[in-house]
Amino acid sequence: MKIAPFSIEEFFALYEFTTPYLLCSSDCESMTVGELLALAEVDAAALADVHLGYTESQGHPELRAQIAALYPGVAAEEVVVLTAPEEGIYTALRTLLAPGDEVVVLTPAYDSLLNLAEHIVGEDNVKKWEIEAGNGRWHINLSRLEALVTDETKLIIVNFPHNPTGFLPTPEEFEAIVAIAQKHGAWLFCDEMYRGLEGNGLSPLPSAVTQYERAINLSGLSKTHGLPGLRAGWLIVRDAEVRQQLMNWKFYTTICPPAPSEFLAMVALQAHDKLLARNRQIIEGNVYLADAFFARWREMFDWKRPLAGSVALVGIQVPSATAYCHRLAKEAGVLLLPSSCLGYGDQHVRMGFGRRNFQECLAQFEQSLLSGQ
Numbered sequence: 001m002k003i004a005p006f007s008i009e010e011f012f013a014l015y016e017f018t019t020p021y022l023l024c025s026s027d028c029e030s031m032t033v034g035e036l037l038a039l040a041e042v043d044a045a046a047l048a049d050v051h052l053g054y055t056e057s058q059g060h061p062e063l064r065a066q067i068a069a070l071y072p073g074v075a076a077e078e079v080v081v082l083t084a085p086e087e088g089i090y091t092a093l094r095t096l097l098a099p100g101d102e103v104v105v106l107t108p109a110y111d112s113l114l115n116l117a118e119h120i121v122g123e124d125n126v127k128k129w130e131i132e133a134g135n136g137r138w139h140i141n142l143s144r145l146e147a148l149v150t151d152e153t154k155l156i157i158v159n160f161p162h163n164p165t166g167f168l169p170t171p172e173e174f175e176a177i178v179a180i181a182q183k184h185g186a187w188l189f190c191d192e193m194y195r196g197l198e199g200n201g202l203s204p205l206p207s208a209v210t211q212y213e214r215a216i217n218l219s220g221l222s223k224t225h226g227l228p229g230l231r232a233g234w235l236i237v238r239d240a241e242v243r244q245q246l247m248n249w250k251f252y253t254t255i256c257p258p259a260p261s262e263f264l265a266m267v268a269l270q271a272h273d274k275l276l277a278r279n280r281q282i283i284e285g286n287v288y289l290a291d292a293f294f295a296r297w298r299e300m301f302d303w304k305r306p307l308a309g310s311v312a313l314v315g316i317q318v319p320s321a322t323a324y325c326h327r328l329a330k331e332a333g334v335l336l337l338p339s340s341c342l343g344y345g346d347q348h349v350r351m352g353f354g355r356r357n358f359q360e361c362l363a364q365f366e367q368s369l370l371s372g373q
């Protein structure tokens, strides 16, 4: 059976490596292996000692211990190291869902969170819980979630900080989401890929897995740490039986994580605080530049400042954001992601704030606006 196109990745495949001014990336500024080793104060020779045999399927015990230490009360045995964060969405949804199951998904969503659920359980069995647009901010409607979730709901899928809106619930709202899942005995898949990138003086939410035994958390080093080329990610699955079933799906995907990535993931986690501080600082400066930019272009854009994460979804006054973004990429070399790729109409674009050359990209974009392109 065919699965829906992965629109975001298809769009990026067209432009990511040929368009000079990337204004919509969701990852933070990356670095070389040498820079990472230096940042963590690890001798570069240690990389040459990495053994290229098969690795432990659930992940290197030391790496699992480092990951578990990020979550109060979580044990290393509850961590499953992935060969890419994306693998975590696939294996978790395959494990938890069967055709006909009822699922509720926060939308707009990163493609696989929605498409894979629809593919497994059937489109009619997935209910969308849409983030709502308020004046100057996004918000969630908890009454709507209460109405969507029933005793038949097998799984609720959320993603906070949220890609693409940059929305972060309050701790009380998050508690209420967990309580709704708990009341109905539903599993809660919480994509926490952007956790740690809270702005505006906000603290990270507690991880869902520290709040609810039926929560599964996806995280990794691609976004918050700016290391997407490592393809390093993890799931935390507290239920031993479900974890075992998930491992069986992992045997059908990648079997075990790549040894060099595991080594470098351990190095990256030694530099966890430094990487987070660096990337938060980059985002803060860039969002500040965006504030000024959108103040100059008030008529053309609807700017809702992101609360957390590395992206924002911006309303744009053009007949079609899709046509506009394709033209902008081809004619001005500037990449914005149209909301059509996110299943969210055709009047928004995603902007990303994690890159050091944001100012230069924004200037190029402004130039194209001034020249009426």
Ligand SMILES: Cc1ncc(COP(=O)(O)O)c(C=O)c1O
Pocket (backbone or CB within 6 Å): 026, 084, 085, 086, 087, 110, 159, 163, 191, 193, 220, 222, 228, 231
């Ligand atoms: C919300 C969310 N989850 C998961 C992923 C997958 O991460 P990766 O591409 O590193 O596998 C992404 C990537 O954009 C994402 O935005």
